[in-house]
Amino acid sequence: MNELTSEARTAGPFCWLGVSQMHDRITIPMSATGELPQLKDHGRDLRIDACRGIALWWIFLDHIPNNIGSWLTLRNYGFSDAAEIFMFVSGVTCALAYGAAWRREGWSGVISRTLRRSWDIYVAFLVVTLACAILVHLTGRLADESNTRVLLDDPGAALARAAVLQYRPVNTDVLPAFVLLHLLFAPLLWLLLRAPKATLGASLALYASVHAFGWTVPAWPDGHWAFNPLAWQLLVVLGAWWMIDGKTVQPWVTSRTTRVLAVLFLLVSLVIALSWQIGPLQALIPTGQAKLLYSVDKSNLDPLRLLHFLAIAVVAAWLVPRNWRGLATPVMRAAASCGQNSLPIYCLGVILTFASQALLETSGGLAMQIALSLAGIAAMIAAATLLNSISTKRWQRS
Structure with missing residues (x-):
């Protein structure tokens, strides 16, 4: 989840926000066997790190139930949310980082x-x-909501299932998915280079x-994956x-027709998503379509979620240049700092979510929601800044 090497961070284009600018930085391979794009040095492209850092903030805000801070994220304004961004950008950074390793080390x-x-x-x-089980035990709260009751009641069986990635507390499902996707990325890269x-x-x-x-992939105890790797792999492969x-697709992405269709789709999805929260807007949606649209499946990456993310990518590529x-x-620099340390910051976000949810059960007022949202993001930024400082000192010594 923190795949970028220093080389990739320096030269890599931010494909989610910069597809329209990629032609002047990348030489696309023409041979039958294929090579990774030869990246020119145009300085560090902060869009990759910033995008992933913002996604981490949004994931933290969204994971806190009934949190006013979630209105700052994508979740309430369309079909997709920060998870799609995070997965797609991870595919981009994997190609950059492991591609650089392939050129250097084979x-x-x-x-x-x-x-x-x-x-x-x-x-x-x-x-x-x-850590989640310890927090639930110490606070005496959220055992059912966090899916840790089974771990507390039968730790041996639960830990054995966790060891084979079949048991996962709430909000940790993306980590096992990334374990599997990284394990398979070497053969995926081999195939992408050739076909x-x-x-x-x-x-x-x-x-x-x-x-x-x-x-789906086997899960325990209820057989449910919040991020079915067999479906979500598509976003990583796309990146x-x-x-x-x-x-191949660049002219299509940058065409005026595609941009118009993307904007229209985002506007329609905005109305539909707001109707989930605002009752009067439900009258705008026919009854027959409402049942279908209100049950957008996240576990298996519903096609509407996929299309919504792609529309966001098209519009972002149009509006956000590399030199923004x-x-x-x-x-943005704080977000980039978090994005550069995505794995520890994501794990910290999970712990902060549990702590925030426990505190909100005792005092769930609006002021507390705002305070916990700001404090959580501030803690993520502080941790990322400290990790970057440690990394810089180690690099200087070496």
Whole structure:
């Protein structure tokens, strides 16, 4: 989840926000076997880090139930939310980081790095699982809401299931999904380099099969994955595919017709999403369509969520250039700092969510919601700043 190497952070384009600017920085491969894009040095592109950092803030705000802070996120204004952004950008950064490792060290380097990163995420998942159980035990609250009651009642069985990624407390599901996706990224990269369109087609076929046949990965105790890896893999593959074969779709993405359709879709989804929260707006939606639209499935990445994210990507690519001045503001730099340390910051966000939810059960007023939202984001920024400072000192010594 923090895949960017220093090389990738320096040269890598931010594909989610910068697809329209990629043509002047990347040479798309033309050989049959394929090569990763040769990235030119145009300085550090903060859009990758800033986007992932903002997604981490939004995920934290969204995970706190009945939190006024969630109105600052995407969740209430369309079908998708920060999770789609996070997954897609992870595919981009994986292609950049592991692609750089492939050029320097060959496939043995890619495999060793993906295995090591998978292990890091796996260990982080187990640590967060134990931390959640300890918090629930100390506070005496949220055992059912956090899905930790089974861990407290039968720790042996629950920990054994967690060790094989079948048991997950609430808000930790994305970590096992990333463990699996990193484990498989080396063969995915190999396929993308040789047959990018066919690989993307296979990913789309797997995604379609999930919706057609209900395919999923085993889970315990209720068989439910909040992030079914068989469906969410599509966003990671899309991000990696764009870095390798994005020239194919670039003219379509930057066309006026696509932009108009994307804006119209976002406006319609805005009205529908607000109708979930504002009763009078429900009258604008026919009864037949309302039942379908109000049950947008996140676990299996509902097609409406996927389309909504793609529309956001098109509009963002249009409106946010690589040299956007806003990236130099303190808020964007703080977000970039969090994005550069995505794995520890995500884990910290999960712990802060549990603590905030426990506090809100004792005092759930508006002032407390605002205070906890601001304090949580401030803690994430402080932790990221400290981690960057430690990394800088280690680099200077070496």
